[in-house]
Amino acid sequence: MAAAPKVGFVSLGCPKALVDSEGILTRLRAEGYAISPTYDRADLVVVNTCGFIESAMQESLDAIGEALEENGRVIVTGCLGAKGDVVRRTHPKVLAVTGPHALEEVMTAVHEHLPKPHDPFADLVPPQGIKLTPRHYAYLKISEGCNHRCTFCIIPSLRGDLASRPIGEVMREAENLVKAGVKELLVISQDTSAYGVDLKYRTGFWGGRPLRARMGDLAKALGELGVWVRLHYVYPYPHVDEVIPLMADGKILPYIDVPFQHASRRILKLMKRPASGENNLGRIRAWRRICPDITIRSTFIAGFPGETEGEFRELLDFLEEAELDRVGCFAYSPVPGAKANELPGALPNEVREERRERLMRLQEKISAKRLKRHVGRTIKVLVDEVSAGGAVARSSADAPEIDGVVHIEEASKLKPGDWAQVMILSSDAHDLRARLVPGKSKRSVAARAS
Numbered sequence: 001m002a003a004a005p006k007v008g009f010v011s012l013g014c015p016k017a018l019v020d021s022e023g024i025l026t027r028l029r030a031e032g033y034a035i036s037p038t039y040d041r042a043d044l045v046v047v048n049t050c051g052f053i054e055s056a057m058q059e060s061l062d063a064i065g066e067a068l069e070e071n072g073r074v075i076v077t078g079c080l081g082a083k084g085d086v087v088r089r090t091h092p093k094v095l096a097v098t099g100p101h102a103l104e105e106v107m108t109a110v111h112e113h114l115p116k117p118h119d120p121f122a123d124l125v126p127p128q129g130i131k132l133t134p135r136h137y138a139y140l141k142i143s144e145g146c147n148h149r150c151t152f153c154i155i156p157s158l159r160g161d162l163a164s165r166p167i168g169e170v171m172r173e174a175e176n177l178v179k180a181g182v183k184e185l186l187v188i189s190q191d192t193s194a195y196g197v198d199l200k201y202r203t204g205f206w207g208g209r210p211l212r213a214r215m216g217d218l219a220k221a222l223g224e225l226g227v228w229v230r231l232h233y234v235y236p237y238p239h240v241d242e243v244i245p246l247m248a249d250g251k252i253l254p255y256i257d258v259p260f261q262h263a264s265r266r267i268l269k270l271m272k273r274p275a276s277g278e279n280n281l282g283r284i285r286a287w288r289r290i291c292p293d294i295t296i297r298s299t300f301i302a303g304f305p306g307e308t309e310g311e312f313r314e315l316l317d318f319l320e321e322a323e324l325d326r327v328g329c330f331a332y333s334p335v336p337g338a339k340a341n342e343l344p345g346a347l348p349n350e351v352r353e354e355r356r357e358r359l360m361r362l363q364e365k366i367s368a369k370r371l372k373r374h375v376g377r378t379i380k381v382l383v384d385e386v387s388a389g390g391a392v393a394r395s396s397a398d399a400p401e402i403d404g405v406v407h408i409e410e411a412s413k414l415k416p417g418d419w420a421q422v423m424i425l426s427s428d429a430h431d432l433r434a435r436l437v438p439g440k441s442k443r444s445v446a447a448r449a450s
């Protein structure tokens with residue numbers, strides 16, 4: 001058996017840096033690397049630095065210099081790495097530099113410069129992990145948990161407070177998915193707009209480039225991967241406006257899934273919804289001014305405890321004004337453990353259901369009107385299924401499983417995961433019918449799509 005590759009390790013700084021070092025060492029050992037006690041027997045050296053005060057910075061720079069002199073192959077991590085380009089200016093020969101608390105970035109650099117020893121079990125798993133979705137689209141989870149306490153929801157008590165994944169880790173997963181053939185990334189979380197709040201928007205690294213853990217920065221970086229990027233569960237905070245120009249410029253899909261849940265201020269307050277004080281109609285109009293083709297999807301709850309007929313009508317008026325493209329609506333249903341169950345004025349089941357039906361009837365007309373504007377247009381679609389009768393595909397306006405589809409006639413030559421250009425022939429309240437645009441080979445279409 002080949003000898004395990006050896007990594008030397010120098011750990012400087014405070015207890016937080018020590019914990020980071022322990023994390024890196026644990027991972028190195030778990031992946032089969034050996035830890036070398038001397039520079040000369042190591043295949044490369046990781047130096048975890050401190051940048052707290054001048055003397056600590058100097059000590060770190062000296063340690064990097066010593067490792068370069070004794071070994072020559074050095075990866076730098078830790079607080080000094082986060083201080084601009086001071087490491088590279090002093091020691092241009094270092095292999096990679098990351099900031100503190102950057103386990104994934106350090107491991108990526110180690111893998112790049114000292115390949116991981118072969119593990120007959122772990123190596124059976126593809127780099128993008130095991131996916132349950134079709135090969136051409138994948139969900140990209142950017143955080144877990146939620147800091148809000150909506151009264152109808154028990155997710156925070158099940159999954160805890162918001163815990164965002166480091167941006168470098170998210171970007172590497174996205175990159176691996178794209179390398180494995182994924183053409184559409186569906187960004188999910190409980191609250192995508194809050195991404196990075198818990199990390200204090202900490203800077204991470206992707207491809208050696210610093211990136212902040214913020215929704216706008218993440219959307220921009222994902223937009224560079226050349227695939228469809230679709231944002232789900234975005235709450236209408238003012239900073240969401242930053243991603244709309246990315247949609248207008250074609251960097252990410254002009255699609256936003258914003259769970260408004262209601263339109264009445266009083267009900268939204270009772271629900272304790274995030275951004276309940278925002279002027280949502282004003283925001284929607286502003287988004288459409290910047291990106292006229294944006295598809296807006298939302299969900300609502302009808303028959304929340306205490307909802308009056310007047311407040312429900314307010315919601316219907318909102319829908320008529322907002323003309324959202326896609327809407328889902330649930331009749332309020334008490335979840336065991338949810339605070340809303342204690343609110344006075346619970347409505348009978350029939351009233352909740354009747355309101356849900358009224359809402360959906362109204363919305364069907366609105367959705368049908370919105371979809372009709374596509375008739376006669378040529379659009380790009382991503383093919384999901386093919387049968388003898390034709391193909392089922394989706395446009396930028398259709399998220400898998402929850403939105404409508406585009407039925408393409410006579411398209412048996414297409415394969416799932418193909419891009420296609422289609423001319424829209426007709427529409428209903430949910431779906432479009434289309435035919436392939438003649439003379440556009442799949443190859444040329446695919447080239448344009450990437």
Ligand code: SF4
Nearest residue numbers: 146148150153155190
């Ligand atoms: S419904 Fe509210 S509390 Fe539940 S996950 Fe969404 S934002 Fe968080």
